[in-house]
Amino acid sequence: MRILDNHKYVWLLGVLGWLILSLVLPQNPVQAADIQPTARPEPTICGTGRSISVNGSALINVTPDRALVQLGVQSNGTTVDAAEKANSQAIQRVIAAIRQQGVQAGDIATDLYVIDPIYEDYDSLYIKGYRVNNTVAVTIREVNKTSVIVSAALEAGANQVHDVSFYTSELRKYRDQARELAVTAAGEKASALAASAGAEIGCVQSINENSWSYYNGWWYGSNRNASLWTQNTIQNAPSTGDSSTGSSGDEPISLGQISIKAEVSISYALK
Numbered sequence: 001m002r003i004l005d006n007h008k009y010v011w012l013l014g015v016l017g018w019l020i021l022s023l024v025l026p027q028n029p030v031q032a033a034d035i036q037p038t039a040r041p042e043p044t045i046c047g048t049g050r051s052i053s054v055n056g057s058a059l060i061n062v063t064p065d066r067a068l069v070q071l072g073v074q075s076n077g078t079t080v081d082a083a084e085k086a087n088s089q090a091i092q093r094v095i096a097a098i099r100q101q102g103v104q105a106g107d108i109a110t111d112l113y114v115i116d117p118i119y120e121d122y123d124s125l126y127i128k129g130y131r132v133n134n135t136v137a138v139t140i141r142e143v144n145k146t147s148v149i150v151s152a153a154l155e156a157g158a159n160q161v162h163d164v165s166f167y168t169s170e171l172r173k174y175r176d177q178a179r180e181l182a183v184t185a186a187g188e189k190a191s192a193l194a195a196s197a198g199a200e201i202g203c204v205q206s207i208n209e210n211s212w213s214y215y216n217g218w219w220y221g222s223n224r225n226a227s228l229w230t231q232n233t234i235q236n237a238p239s240t241g242d243s244s245t246g247s248s249g250d251e252p253i254s255l256g257q258i259s260i261k262a263e264v265s266i267s268y269a270l271k
Contacts, residue, residue: 046203050270052194056186057263058178064166064258067146070111071153071161072135080115080130087132090157097156098138101149107139135162147253168258178262179209186266194270202269209264 073090077083095108112135120126138153140146143166150161168174190201 046269051267052190052270053267054186054190055265056182058181058185060174060178060260061257062168062174064143064168064255066167066169067140067143068165069138070135070163071158073158074160075132076129078129083130083132087134091134093156094153094158097152098149101152109137111135111137143255164253174260178260182262182264186264190268199270202271205267205269207266
């Protein structure tokens, strides 16, 4: 009887094991023969035996739509309090005059504030007074009013104009365009050189980029023309169509154009 009980016990364990396996294993097991290895894409081969390196550059001329003017008031006084009081009154009149031209308060910021002693002479340490220099930076969004705003500030008491600069609020857009033109110019140059040597360009091995922007005013004279002729591609950006950004030519401050340049160095494999 003990032997029979042991056989029944073994049989029950076998049945229980089979039930567990039937629940765990999938009903339609995948055969090993049906599993196909995933084909890996072949890496792109870029030959390094022969190559050509060229530079490509592009220049886009843009009419500015912003101006930054740095102007201020210099005041003297026998004491610090007197000099500061005179300067504070003058700069407040200047700011009020600028605000009357439509410039928002957020576009006017103190750029420099300095108090210096005034000595009797160069060899003396005797202080006979004090000088206050107070400069504000004014962002002008209606660039056609730059001359008017500067004149209003001077009439209100400003006695210093340190700088007038122009820029574009869409620098990123024009710089991306210049980069694209520079890459195209580099590719055309590389293709022409390779064809002259009986070869063709292949994949790009490396790209290096250097971009900047600067103002082209009339005072640059011949240097401006010389810099333009060194470019592969020169493009004048179309006007926005807003006549308010134009200039009649009678103002003492002329807008000119912003020159946005992109330059790339590209190495191509030869095939």
